[in-house]
Amino acid sequence: MPDAARRALLRVAAALATRDAGAVRRALEEARGAADATAVEEVILQSHLFVGFPDALNSLGVWREVGGSPAPPALGEDPASWEARGDVVCHAVYGANYGKLRENVRALHPDFEDWMVTGGYGRVIGRPGLELRVRELCIAALLAVWNVPRQLHSHLRGALNTGASVAEVDEAMEIACGFVAPEAAERVRALWGEIRAKAAASPEPLASSPD
Structure with missing residues (x-):
């Protein structure tokens, strides 16, 4: 770029x-x-x-x-793919602390952990x-x-x-x-x-x- x-x-x-x-x-x-x-x-x-x-x-x-x-066409992605992609992307960002991140967020609320990985990083x-x-x-x-x-x-x-x-x-x-x-x-x-x-x-x- x-x-x-x-x-x-x-x-x-x-x-x-x-x-x-x-x-x-x-x-x-x-x-x-x-x-x-x-x-x-x-x-x-x-x-x-x-x-x-x-x-x-x-x-x-x-x-x-x-x-x-105008707005582009929707990507039409399969939501089932977001969890695996989110795991890869979030791990790339947090590196060795990825597991600790998930543990800390899970302690705050387990649903928020899923939203972070699947929704934030995957979607x-x-x-x-x-x-x-x-x-x-x-x-x-x-x-x-x-x-x-x-x-x-x-x-x-x-x-x-x-x-x-x-x-x-x-x-x-x-x-x-x-x-x-x-x-x-x-x-x-x-x-x-x-x-x-x-x-x-x-x-x-x-x-x-x-x-």
């Missing part, structure tokens, strides 16, 4: 977390000329896992207007249309703006685990920091700085911390 396209997608993801209609529209207008329409739509679709259905639906409405194209994050590395970078950008440090920590590591370079994560966090107040931006940079330092000191990929 060209660098300009990735940056446009990151700005869309960060803008979605602001809940500012003007910011979302501006990011989508920029993305129209820089990124593939399918990739833009995948960033919006996956955002419902974090910002909710209402905002995702509203953003899709703006994209239909801005992008100028949504594992979809075709956008490579996992870019999905994770976009999720990290969204979470940085959404101000959820624990989940941001996991997906920063998840971006590295799925093949993003340190430079790409640097870029994603700086784009996200452009959408928040200076104090919030410093907290994001500090969190990423800790993870980046550990990545530099370790020859092995970092495992995401279990939520």
Whole structure:
């Protein structure tokens, strides 16, 4: 994926977390000329896992207007395939801590564990249309703006685990920091700085911390 396209997608993801209609529209207008329409739509679709259905639906409405194209046909996937795909994708993101993640979420509520793996990672994050590395970078950008440090920590590591370079994560966090107040931006940079330092000191990929 060209660098300009990735940056446009990151700005869309960060803008979605602001809940500012003007910011979302501006990011989508920029993305129209820089990124593939399918990739833009995948960033919006996956955002419902974090910002909710209402905002995702509203953003899709703006994209239909801005992008100028009708909705694509449904993928028509077999829901029975989502559990296995979710297991693979979630494991790729969390690495060695995958089992602990599932244990922790199961302790909160067993149904939520299934929703996370089958629904979140199998149905949504594992979809075709956008490579996992870019999905994770976009999720990290969204979470940085959404101000959820624990989940941001996991997906920063998840971006590295799925093949993003340190430079790409640097870029994603700086784009996200452009959408928040200076104090919030410093907290994001500090969190990423800790993870980046550990990545530099370790020859092995970092495992995401279990939520």
